[in-house]
Amino acid sequence: MTGRSTDLIHHPYEPPAGFAAPQVAVHKASTVIFPSVAALRARDWRQKTGYTYGLHGTPTTFQLEERLAALEGGKHCLLVPSGLASITHVCLALLGTGDEVLVPDNVYGPTKAFAEGDLARFGITHQRYDPMDPRDLAERLSPRTRLMWIEPPGSVTMEFPPAQQLARLCRDRGVLVALDNTWGAGLAFNGFEAGADVVVQALTKYPSGGGDVLMGSIVTRDDALHERLKLAHMRLGWGVGGNDAEAVLRSLPSLQLRYKAQDHAARILAHWLHGRPEVAQVLHPALEGSPGHEHWKALCGDRGQAAGLFSIVLHERFAPGQVDRFCEALRLFKLGYSWGGPVSLVVPYDIASMRRPGSWPHRGVLVRFSVGLEDPADLHADLDQALRQLQ
Ligand SMILES: *Cc1c(COP(=O)(O)O)cnc(C)c1O
Numbered sequence: 028m029t030g031r032s033t034d035l036i037h038h039p040y041e042p043p044a045g046f047a048a049p050q051v052a053v054h055k056a057s058t059v060i061f062p063s064v065a066a067l068r069a070r071d072w073r074q075k076t077g078y079t080y081g082l083h084g085t086p087t088t089f090q091l092e093e094r095l096a097a098l099e100g101g102k103h104c105l106l107v108p109s110g111l112a113s114i115t116h117v118c119l120a121l122l123g124t125g126d127e128v129l130v131p132d133n134v135y136g137p138t139k140a141f142a143e144g145d146l147a148r149f150g151i152t153h154q155r156y157d158p159m160d161p162r163d164l165a166e167r168l169s170p171r172t173r174l175m176w177i178e179p180p181g182s183v184t185m186e187f188p189p190a191q192q193l194a195r196l197c198r199d200r201g202v203l204v205a206l207d208n209t210w211g212a213g214l215a216f217n218g219f220e221a222g223a224d225v226v227v228q229a230l231t232k233y234p235s236g237g238g239d240v241l242m243g244s245i246v247t248r249d250d251a252l253h254e255r256l257k258l259a260h261m262r263l264g265w266g267v268g269g270n271d272a273e274a275v276l277r278s279l280p281s282l283q284l285r286y287k288a289q290d291h292a293a294r295i296l297a298h299w300l301h302g303r304p305e306v307a308q309v310l311h312p313a314l315e316g317s318p319g320h321e322h323w324k325a326l327c328g329d330r331g332q333a334a335g336l337f338s339i340v341l342h343e344r345f346a347p348g349q350v351d352r353f354c355e356a357l358r359l360f361k362l363g364y365s366w367g368g369p370v371s372l373v374v375p376y377d378i379a380s381m382r383r384p385g386s387w388p389h390r391g392v393l394v395r396f397s398v399g400l401e402d403p404a405d406l407h408a409d410l411d412q413a414l415r416q417l418q
Contacts, residue, residue, distance in 0.1 A: 030283070031282075034097060035282060038094055038097070053273040054085040055081070055270070056085060057080065057081040058081070059079060073254075073257065075089055082261075082264065088106055088267060088272045090272075091106065091276050092244075094276070095230075098234075098279075098282075099208065099218060102248045103248075105245040105253075105260050106243070107244075109241045109243050110209060110227070110230065114176075114227060115141050115145075116260065116263070117205050117227060118142075118146060120260070121174050121256075122151045123173075124149055124151065125150060125151075125171060126173040127151070127153060127171040128142065128153045128173065129153070129155075129167055130156070131178055131181065133178070155383065158186060159186055159318065173203060174203045175202055176207065177194065179208075179210065179211065179216075180319060184310060184393070185311060185319075185338050187312040187317075187322045187323040187326075190206070190222065191222050191325070194223060195222055204223045204225070205226075206221060209233075212233040212286055214233075215286075219248055224249065225245060225246070226246045228244045229243055231365065233286055234279060234282060235274060235278055235367070236281065236282065236367060236368060237368060238367075238369065240274045242275060245260075289334065289400065290332055290333050292398045293335040293337055295403050297309050297311040297337045299410075300410065305341060305417055307342045308340045310393075334366070334367075335399075336397050336398070337398075338393050338396070340392070341353075343390035345391065347377070353394070353417045356412070357409055359405060359406055360406070360410075362374065369399045370399045370401075371397060371401055372397040373394060373395065373396050373397075374394070376393045377392070378393050
């Protein structure tokens with residue numbers, strides 16, 4: 028067995044005859060030309076044995092799909108134009124009127140908006156469950172429940188759920204389990220071993236790594252489930268550009284290296300912030316005392332990996348306006364959403380307004396950091412100078 032980095036570099040790929048380079052070419056086409064009417068009629072877009080039309084795949088997108096399926100430990104992969112589209116696609120393909128979907132209370136915000144705004148219009152209901160309490164999930168399961176989402180950890184508040192336990196509850200009742208693996212990137216843990224039927228990822232984050240591509244992946248192991256997702260994918264007309272697919276392919280060989288570096292830097296900063304008097308709590312799953320730390324250890328291993336993403340809750344004596352100015356005082360950490368790119372990012376959040384009333388235990392303002400690829404010593408100095416201004 029070889030390591031993830033090795034697999035992502037030494038991947039079975041057959042270059043065009045006479046051009047033996049390991050890099051994958053950018054293929055762009057709407058139309059594929061057939062040699063005869065018989066060949067046109069015979070070619071089946073559902074099988075990856077040939078090409079029929081640009082929307083159904085090119086050598087570039089097939090290659091990316093194959094590598095992502097391998098990365099996640101799955102069998103099939105579909106590409107969509109964003110991470111959010113991977114979530115909405117799974118819902119649209121697998122749910123119908125009268126069904127219910129369960130999402131964690133700390134779920135990626137736009138997923139909640141999609142459930143409230145669009146699924147509701149189609150007569151598909153949703154409930155938000157407490158991701159840290161399997162009993163709460165169990166009580167919400169009903170004969171109408173078709174799909175349950177897990178997000179380890181919540182991407183702003185960083186609670187790491189008991190994913191295997193949550194998944195088991197659903198699988199025992201025939202409820203499909205979908206897992207958003209953007210944080211784990213296919214590296215920190217295997218989504219299928221965590222109990223998922225479908226694993227999605229915002230390739231926008233770590234797999235792209237450049238902050239310049241928006242894309243999502245939907246990976247499955249089960250042939251019949253893949254077929255359902257694939258047919259809906261065709262009917263809905265999803266496709267991704269060849270240049271974007273190539274940009275992700277180009278970044279995959281350095282995925283593990285970048286993830287490790289960002290993990291390492293984030294832990295240095297999180298540990299240091301843990302000791303600062305301005306900080307009430309550091310939320311990082313690999314940190315002792317952070318919500319779900321034990322679950323992180325169970326899924327990722329005692330010395331497991333973590334993304335370069337963490338949050339802090341500032342002491343409640345700092346008003347929201349002061350925290351805004353702290354964020355603006357940072358020079359290397361830029362104000363902006365997303366993560367996984369080279370530039371470190373910071374966003375302040377008003378969590379209480381995003382949760383069920385009374386369920387968020389902290390009084391201070393939460394600030395989320397995404398650690399980029401800058402020198403950790405420089406990021407440390409940047410946080411230090413901005414914290415001094417907070418005094
Ligand atoms: C960013 C993100 C998404 C959405 O990805 P986009 O490509 O920005 O649409 C989904 N889930 C999680 C956990 C994310 O962080």
